Amino acid sequence: MAKLSIYIPPFSPDYSGVASTFFDLNAIAVLHDASGCTGNYTGYDEPRWYGSHSPIYCSGLREIDAIMGNDQKLIDKVIAAQRDIKADMIAIIGSPVPMVVGCDAKGIAAEIENATGVPSFGFDTTGTAYYDKGIGMASAELIRKFTISAPQIPGSVNLLGANAIDFPSGQIDSIRALLEENGIHVNASFPYGITLSALRTLSSASLNIIMSASGIEAARILQKRFGTPYLIGLPYGKNGASSFINRTRNALNGKYEDIISTGNDTARILVMGEAVASLAIAEALRMDYGYSKVATASLFSRYRELDGKEIIYVEDEAGAKKLLSNDWDIIIADPLYKRLAPNSKSRFISYPSYAVSSKLHLDMIPDLTGSNFNEFFNKERSKS
Amino acid sequence: MNMRRFAIYGKGGIGKSTTTSNLSAALADMGLRVMQIGCDPKADSTQLLMHGQKIPTVLDKIKQKGSAITLEDVAFRGYGDVVCVESGGPTPGIGCAGRGIITAFNTLEELDAYSCFSPDIVLYDVLGDVVCGGFAMPIRDGYADEVMIVTSGEKMALFAARNIILAIENFAKRGYAKLAGIIENSRNIEDEDSIVRSFSNEADTQILSVIPRSGTVQRAEDMNMTVIEAFPDSAQAKCYRDLASIVAGKI
Numbered sequence: 001m002a003k004l005s006i007y008i009p010p011f012s013p014d015y016s017g018v019a020s021t022f023f024d025l026n027a028i029a030v031l032h033d034a035s036g037c038t039g040n041y042t043g044y045d046e047p048r049w050y051g052s053h054s055p056i057y058c059s060g061l062r063e064i065d066a067i068m069g070n071d072q073k074l075i076d077k078v079i080a081a082q083r084d085i086k087a088d089m090i091a092i093i094g095s096p097v098p099m100v101v102g103c104d105a106k107g108i109a110a111e112i113e114n115a116t117g118v119p120s121f122g123f124d125t126t127g128t129a130y131y132d133k134g135i136g137m138a139s140a141e142l143i144r145k146f147t148i149s150a151p152q153i154p155g156s157v158n159l160l161g162a163n164a165i166d167f168p169s170g171q172i173d174s175i176r177a178l179l180e181e182n183g184i185h186v187n188a189s190f191p192y193g194i195t196l197s198a199l200r201t202l203s204s205a206s207l208n209i210i211m212s213a214s215g216i217e218a219a220r221i222l223q224k225r226f227g228t229p230y231l232i233g234l235p236y237g238k239n240g241a242s243s244f245i246n247r248t249r250n251a252l253n254g255k256y257e258d259i260i261s262t263g264n265d266t267a268r269i270l271v272m273g274e275a276v277a278s279l280a281i282a283e284a285l286r287m288d289y290g291y292s293k294v295a296t297a298s299l300f301s302r303y304r305e306l307d308g309k310e311i312i313y314v315e316d317e318a319g320a321k322k323l324l325s326n327d328w329d330i331i332i333a334d335p336l337y338k339r340l341a342p343n344s345k346s347r348f349i350s351y352p353s354y355a356v357s358s359k360l361h362l363d364m365i366p367d368l369t370g371s372n373f374n375e376f377f378n379k380e381r382s383k384s
Numbered sequence: 385m386n387m388r389r390f391a392i393y394g395k396g397g398i399g400k401s402t403t404t405s406n407l408s409a410a411l412a413d414m415g416l417r418v419m420q421i422g423c424d425p426k427a428d429s430t431q432l433l434m435h436g437q438k439i440p441t442v443l444d445k446i447k448q449k450g451s452a453i454t455l456e457d458v459a460f461r462g463y464g465d466v467v468c469v470e471s472g473g474p475t476p477g478i479g480c481a482g483r484g485i486i487t488a489f490n491t492l493e494e495l496d497a498y499s500c501f502s503p504d505i506v507l508y509d510v511l512g513d514v515v516c517g518g519f520a521m522p523i524r525d526g527y528a529d530e531v532m533i534v535t536s537g538e539k540m541a542l543f544a545a546r547n548i549i550l551a552i553e554n555f556a557k558r559g560y561a562k563l564a565g566i567i568e569n570s571r572n573i574e575d576e577d578s579i580v581r582s583f584s585n586e587a588d589t590q591i592l593s594v595i596p597r598s599g600t601v602q603r604a605e606d607m608n609m610t611v612i613e614a615f616p617d618s619a620q621a622k623c624y625r626d627l628a629s630i631v632a633g634k635i
Contacts, residue, residue, distance in 0.1 A: 069517060102482050102517025106525055107558040114557060 003316045007339045011299065012165055012355040013037075015125040016045035017134025017214065018093045020164055021142070021191040023054045025199070026088040028081055030057040032074065032103065033095035037127060044358040045131065047168035057081065066101050071108050075115070082116050088196055089145075090120040091138070099126040119145050130300045131165050131355055132274075136217030139191060142199055143221050150201040155185055155252055158205040158222075160230070161215020162189040166274050168354045168362060174369035175211070178235055182245045184252070190218060207231060207251050213275045216303045232276055232305070233259045234368075237284025237377075241370040244280075259283060261309040267295035270323065270346075272314065272333040273353045274298065275306055277368075281332060281351075284373050297323060299356065330381075335361055349380040387498065388635045389506040391522040391561060394534035395544035396512040399569040402601060402610075403534050403624075404509040405432040409612035410621075410628035411505055412464025416635075419503040420466055421492075423522060424511035425473020425481045433462030436608030441472020442488040455495045463613050467501050481511075482518020489521050504635060513544045514551040523552065523561040530564035530634065532592060535583075537568075537576035542583050549587050564634070565592040567627065572597045593627040596620070 015031060019041050022029040031038045038058035042049045049056075059074050078090060090112055094105045109122030121141050125134055139160070157179065162172045172193070176186045187205040188198040208219045208230040219230040231251045235241035247257050259279050269291055271278040275298035282294035297312040299320075314320045317340065324331060324341035331341070335350040336357050352361035366376045392407075394400045401422070408420045409432075422429025427441045437460075445457045462468040471488035473481040492498075498506070508522035522528050531552055535545040545566065552563050568580045568591055577594065584591050600621075604614035611620045 100480065100483055102486050102521065104517060104520070104524055104558070107555065107560070110525070110558040 005317045008317050008320070008336055008356065009358075012045040012131035012358075013040070013125070013127045014129040014131060014134035014137070015093050015095050015123070015127055016041045017131035017136075017163075017165070018091065018123045018125055018138040019056055019134075020046050020131070021135050021138035022089075022091050023048060023052075023164065024191065024194050025142075025196060027091055028055065028057060028078065028085055028087040028089075029091045029093060030059055030074070030078060031093045031095060032059040032061060032098045032105065032108075034061045034097065037095040045165060045355070047354055047359075047362065048164050055085070061095075061097060066097055066103075069101070069103075071103070071111075075108060075111050078112050079115050082112075082118060087118065090116070090118055092120070092122045094123055094125045096127040099124060121145070132161075132212065132214035132300050135161070135163050135165075135191065135214035139215070139218035140221050143202060143218060143225070146196065146199045147202045147222070147225070148200050149226060150204045152206055153185060153187060153204045154206055155183070156187040156205045157184055157207045157209050157248065157252070158187050158202055158228075159189040159211050159215075160208050160218045160222075161210050161212035161276065162192045163212065163214055164192055165355050166212040166214065166277065166353075167192065169365055169367065171367045171369060172211075174367050174372070175235060178241065178370055179245070179248070182249075184245070184248055190215075203228065207248065209233065209248065210305075211276060213298070213300060213303055213306065216305050219305075229256065231256065232279070233283070234276060234280035235370055236277075236280040236368045237288040237373040238371040239287035240280065240284035240373065243283065243287055259309070260286070261296070261311075264295040264310050264312065265293065267293040268329040269294045270297060270326070270328045270331045270333070271295070271351075272297040272299065272320070272323070272331070272337065273351060274300060274355070275303075275311055278311070279309060281368070281373070284368070285377075288374055289377070295328075299353070335364070347381070349377070386635065387503055387506060388530075389508070389528045390564065390631065391508040391510055391528035391531045392534060392567075393510050393514065393531060393548045394512070394569075395541045398534050398536060398541050398544075399595075400534045401429045401509050402432065402605070403567060403569060403595065403627075404429065404507050406610045406612050406621075406624040407628055407631065408433060408466045408507055409463050409610040410625045411632060412466050413612060413625075414628060414632055416504040416632060417502065418464070418466045419498075419501055419506045420462075420468055420509060421506065421522075422468075422470040422509050423485050423488075423519070424471075424509065425476070425484065426511075427470040427472050429509040430460075430462060430466075430468035430470060432605065432608065432610045433464075433466050433468050434460060435463070439468060439470055441470040442491050443472035443474070443484050446487065446491060453491065453495070455497055455500055458492075458495075459497060459501070463610060467503060469497070480518070482516040485518040485521050489527070505631065513547050520551055520555070523555060525558065525560055528561040531561050532564050532567055534567045534569050535580065536571040537573050537579035538571055542579070545583070546587070549589075563587075563589050565590040567592050568594040570595060570597045592630055593623065595623050595627075
């Protein structure tokens, strides 16, 4: 019961991360489940779902199919669907029940690929890891299968970890525009807005920018296969964005400066959310407001690339409650966390995370690109 | 040298662990780096290599330490420096043993076990029949390259062997492990060699080795040792060494 959650809902899981990664590709994405997980993905985890044409299929797993290991039923359905849809690729995405009974998603995908000739992927997602892991594993598999060695475009970048769950309302386009305005060509954003041809030529970028922790796995594999270096960060705050642009320019010239961690000791401000976004907000507070010590906390998975940045990993609701009960001047976090510190005297700035509160606060999720951050922070800070 | 992985299946009680441990010991004596992974909730696959010491299982350690588990918690050096690992399983009567094997295997991957020990040969000693998805894990993609089936000439042992062959054939469409052949672990039943030979012919495979029934095995087990260690010059040890030569020839 150590992980009991009373006030905070389950975060977007790994299977939603995988499905979201295939959203912009002409793919048959099949969630192998009894329909509940598909409902989670379409209803709560994929902000683009309503009004879109990207299909997700539910295998309609039933008790007897799980018991008997009736993989053939799913394989036949997918092959039939492919005859009509003629997708570029197929993804079989695991969910808790098939994973508990040891379903072999990769094996099913191999059979489908043999039968259809269409590149197919199997993901052993369990629903117990977070969306960032799902995006990471799907991104890595897509790169392994499709990305070729392409001529490098000097001065160009990829935006990795650019996903609709962390950036549900236009932020990726703003960041892309900001980089282009500053003469930095964006080769591709991945997975948001990715096309098959852009996926093939991800290796053309001279630098990968990791916009969220979900992009780390893709950065790892692109570095390993094509030697592409990476930079972690987001252009938040007027000065923070200038610093980010400078760091990007320097990295394109072979001089890498890591995002600065402001340190937790004696910090008076807590930023809690996605790891890279928390670091970027801390950087903006330092660059634009002179707050030299801002504690950053991540709600999601750990990555060795973020080691040494003094990120506090919030493991569960009890851990969050303890952290929030500290004597902070300002807490910047998803509004649902406010309920964990009802007596707190800290100023609470609502910074919703779609992976936490989904549609509940979608209209409040800010685009913090450049001086937008300053407008957001000034407005929130002035609220009585 | 490339790592080669073998899964050893067969009916419960047919002598898989004894055969596997003797095979590991003989391979180690040939100077090969060997890793033996027991895939049975009883967790007794490696006991002879460990001189009777029961080693902690991967699942027990996950239960105790969660994500703080390390390779040193679950991998131990036995006879001939064979790396011994037991996947373990749930309390009898509850839980899910098949899922346990999957979790144990995933944990070994996360701990980078194969890179750390860089064995030449990995032997998965797998409980009984292929009873569900979890017990098929050792023959899935990325694990065993080949399967060896231990059987006697007894009906139930052959029935189990047939089921294992069906599972391997079923997985052929997925490009998984191939059947290397049969190890006949004799029970001294009437006409045993001929029964196993005709089974092998029907299954279109080969008999890799015929291990005779011998009291030497029992005597070695009483000493908590493999025959290779306890009676290295015995005729029984030679049988295991001959099998080891065949297996080593596949690297």
